[in-house]
Amino acid sequence: MSGAGSEHPTRQQPQPPFPAQDDEHPGYTHRMSPRPDHGEDTYKGSGRLTDRKTVITGGDSGIGRAVSLAFAREGADVLLTYLPEEEDEARETVRLVEDAGRHAVALPGDVREEAQCRRIVGKAVEEFGRIDVLINNAAFQMSQPDGIEAVSTEQFDRVVHTNLYGMFWLCKFALPHIPEGGSIINTTSVQAYKPSPHLLDYAMTKGAIVTFTQGLAGMLVERGIRVNAVAPGPVWTPLIPSTLPDTTQFGAQSPLGRAGQPAEMAPAYVFLASQESSYITAEIVNATGGTPLP
Template sequence: MAARDPERRDPVTAHPQPDFPDQQQAHPGWTGPMDPPPDHGESSYVGHGALQDRAAVVTGGDSGIGRAVALAYAREGADVLFTHLPEEAADARETTRLVEEAGRKAVAVSCDIREEEQCRALIGRAVEEFGRIDILVNNAAYQMSQPDGIGAISTEQFDRVMKTNLYGMFWLSKMALPHIPRGGCIINTTSVQAYKPSPHLLDYATSKGAIVTFTQGLARMVAEDGVRVNAVAPGPVWTPLIPATMPDTKEFGKQAPLGRPAQPVEMSPAYVFLASDRARFITAEILNATGGTPLP
């Protein structure tokens, strides 16, 4: 019997392929102007109760991978508190709508995870709303392409990359762990850049390599407490961060063996799996979702 919807099953043609219209936005970028529009699973993701009645915290949940994860978690039965920057309030409202449409509680919190006290307040808010944190997804990130090399990376940019990508993850993990019960988990977002750094993203790639080490080290530290720590390493993904930080979006993702960038919906199943009981014996692992680029 012929497979149903063969075009949808074909990983090369299932989603838009470059060349894309060239497009730039001011940072942090927004979903609405993107062409083609990102797919977060709005019409395709179907939940199966894998995370029923769990409480999740997702950073950077207003758009991109974070929105796709929030949507998937809600359709799997979880309540979701997610962060966004003040400029991303409109995108955050759409994530809230999607979570609530799935019948789950949505809590949108404006939070700059570069600030320790804002991280502390965020964890306090999550405990106030849910009483515990079953899943912490450290997903928010910052990058800025610098094709002119290391000399063009300012100390301000380097600090912003490290504070967002590393300090925020460190603070939130440290603060959340006392509220994560046995059977809970932390999931970090690293990147193909951790293993195959692009020269124009040197500082970003450095931070993503550190996330791999942090994930594996923390996993061993908290294993006896019954808490798992894993990470997802995406390849190129079509999110607002791309037109907001890349000088040329026309061929974005073409370098992947599958010839295109992933859509956010193609990342969310990895985060669902790692948060679910199906992954209860998996910790200190990096789940690669690179579109065919081999990683260690």
């Protein structure tokens, strides 16, 4: 029997099969069926991040939008980054942040560029004066079922520069502006531990994010800055139909039998950014739908 307000986790969100769908990268929320849940109707804040100044890369849609919404409802101001072609997506996230009564800044550009990473940090400092929480969430993947021979140098460069270079540069440039008690949260993946062959290059970078997170955490202990990561499993975001050839059974392989929704990832980021996790650093919070990880 379910308790009041609770629901069986396998049935709490849409289950596959999903309708067949195809989209071009970077993918768009309004073209997806079912529509991703970012917590618009469900997330309720309780002041856990009051007046925190935050930077969230890839904040226009998917997990980034859900985290932006949750942070705003917890009392944080948000600077979110997005690719120029995602202007409409970013505008909707800005609306959600502002509807929560918080200051939103949307900055277009690509984290593959070192100069853009400097601009992101500079804009955040200009708007907020400091960066309390940096969330490195922007990512790129592209399925290559034909194996390593089919991974072009162009694709490999894009995956590595988006997923690793951007994170490295943003941490490096932001650190002088992160005060004692601040937090860095990176987005890794179940792919870091259980790589799918068709996502070899993407999985490689997600494994590197785990190592980077743990190493940087040790480096920053004396400065009072915590560094952690979240490892999502299969999550229903615009990246999925725009980079995978068949999404009708997406998420069915997880023990819960379905994909996660962005709204189900956001609480992990809120927890890691809040003072409630003050004894937690160098950790990976796994949100995989039941897939056991090390």
